[in-house]
Amino acid sequence: MTVQSKHPETLLLHAGHRADPTTGSVAVPIHQTTSYQFQDTGHATRLFALEELGFIYTRIMNPTQDALEQRLTAMDGGAATLALASGQAASHFSMFNLAWSGDNIVSSTDLYGGTWNLFANTLKQQGIECRFVDPEDPEAFREATDDRTRAYYAETLPNPKLHVFPIAEVAAIGKEFGIPLIMDNTATPIICQPFEHGGAINVYSLTKYIGGHGNSIGGAVVDSGNFDWEAHKERQPALNTPDPSYHGAVWVEAVKPLGPIAYILRMRVDLLRDVGAAISPHNAFLFIQGLETLALRMERHCENAEAVASWVKDQKKVTKVYFPGFQEGELKRRADTYLKGGYGGLVGFELDGGADAGRKFIEALKMHYHVANIGDARSLAIHPWSTTHSQLSDEEKLATGVNENYVRLSVGIEHIDDIIADLDQAMAAV
Numbered sequence: 552m553t554v555q556s557k558h559p560e561t562l563l564l565h566a567g568h569r570a571d572p573t574t575g576s577v578a579v580p581i582h583q584t585t586s587y588q589f590q591d592t593g594h595a596t597r598l599f600a601l602e603e604l605g606f607i608y609t610r611i612m613n614p615t616q617d618a619l620e621q622r623l624t625a626m627d628g629g630a631a632t633l634a635l636a637s638g639q640a641a642s643h644f645s646m647f648n649l650a651w652s653g654d655n656i657v658s659s660t661d662l663y664g665g666t667w668n669l670f671a672n673t674l675k676q677q678g679i680e681c682r683f684v685d686p687e688d689p690e691a692f693r694e695a696t697d698d699r700t701r702a703y704y705a706e707t708l709p710n711p712k713l714h715v716f717p718i719a720e721v722a723a724i725g726k727e728f729g730i731p732l733i734m735d736n737t738a739t740p741i742i743c744q745p746f747e748h749g750g751a752i753n754v755y756s757l758t759k760y761i762g763g764h765g766n767s768i769g770g771a772v773v774d775s776g777n778f779d780w781e782a783h784k785e786r787q788p789a790l791n792t793p794d795p796s797y798h799g800a801v802w803v804e805a806v807k808p809l810g811p812i813a814y815i816l817r818m819r820v821d822l823l824r825d826v827g828a829a830i831s832p833h834n835a836f837l838f839i840q841g842l843e844t845l846a847l848r849m850e851r852h853c854e855n856a857e858a859v860a861s862w863v864k865d866q867k868k869v870t871k872v873y874f875p876g877f878q879e880g881e882l883k884r885r886a887d888t889y890l891k892g893g894y895g896g897l898v899g900f901e902l903d904g905g906a907d908a909g910r911k912f913i914e915a916l917k918m919h920y921h922v923a924n925i926g927d928a929r930s931l932a933i934h935p936w937s938t939t940h941s942q943l944s945d946e947e948k949l950a951t952g953v954n955e956n957y958v959r960l961s962v963g964i965e966h967i968d969d970i971i972a973d974l975d976q977a978m979a980a981v
């Protein structure tokens with residue numbers, strides 16, 4: 552029996568797995584196996600030829616991973632998902648599945664430091680140019696586009712600035728050219744649904760809110776199934792020309808009997824097969840556990856973050872607060888259009904007294920963990936200038952919005968009184 556619902560809260564508990572057909576196990580079993588017995592040689596041949604979809608080898612697919620992928624697909628209202636070893640692998644695959652040496656992508660400047668490095672340096676070494684543009688002006692994406700532009704990329708709620716990205720505006724520009732908008736929705740699962748606004752692909756670091764308990768690294772790419780890869784065939788050669796790596800398959804044609812999954816299928820059977828950034832079955836299981844309570848946790852993260860932001864705003868030593876709910880004009884319009892049910896769990900602020908004040912504040916925290924992560928159930932704090940963004944040049948740090956005196960909070964789900972009490976005693980130490 553398949554449970555039907557339009558609500559992610561329900562689908563995250565029921566999509567993709569009802570009970571194990573052999574044992575009746577309600578929890579998704581951890582299929583800790585490398586390989587799968589073929590029924591006969593014909594079955595094996597059909598699986599390898601993609602005439603039939605099924606399990607071959609855990610580097611490419613696994614039943615626990617499959618249940619996770621189906622739940623993520625349901626959460627976002629997409630067509631198919633590929634779960635991967637990390638969020639970084641997901642960002643890389645999302646681009647590398649379309650752009651080859653000599654091609655380019657256009658990305659928002661407002662990115663997680665690791666993604667910035669990947670795009671500015673590693674992709675460049677692979678011959679792919681990343682053109683960074685300021686997301687405040689959607690038209691900047693059009694201006695940076697040429698015949699070799701294969702994809703647009705942005706984060707929904709990038710920290711440190713916490714300016715919500717203009718999803719519909721940039722997606723519409725991309726559609727004119729046949730260029731998909733890829734959204735890193737890591738900071739806003741459930742509360743932002745990029746596909747409803749024209750986004751083509753979502754990328755996640757599962758490590759954050761989806762896992763939720765700070766115990767596993769993982770990533771995923773979700774395909775909306777709504778992007779027309781054939782509308783401008785010459786724009787997307789990876790999906791529209793014969794693939795020498797898979798019997799000359801032209802992916803948009805080959806998948807026609809299977810549904811609109813050309814992008815994800817190519818990523819799985821080419822990139823994942825060759826590069827091997829596979830998620831472990833055990834981590835897939837832990838992310839399924841995280842998904843079961845994600846909707847509830849997001850509610851509490853949002854509620855607590857709003858209370859923390861209000862408290863921070865009243866502090867004399869704080870010179871600037873970053874929180875989407877407090878923005879004005881076009882930024883507030885974007886926040887209210889694209890985020891539903893809250894403004895996310897992140898709050899940033901700048902302290903009077905430069906980098907020293909930031910360091911003192913973080914060192915005085917007792918309950919908050921000082922870690923390079925966001926989206927844990929526990930409250931977390933960090934000074935990005937000296938940590939997550941430290942491998943960028945000072946100019947690059949400033950371009951992504953990181954100032955020396957900036958502190959980032961990932962507000963957890965503890966009782967709000969305890970969160971504020973800890974922040975209050977740390978502020979007294981500055």
Ligand code: PLP
Pocket residue numbers: 637638639640642663665666706735737738755756757758768769770924925
């Ligand atoms: N995207 C965002 C927005 C992130 O914050 C991170 C990690 O902090 C990543 C991607 C990379 O994810 P992972 O650490 O799972 O590789």
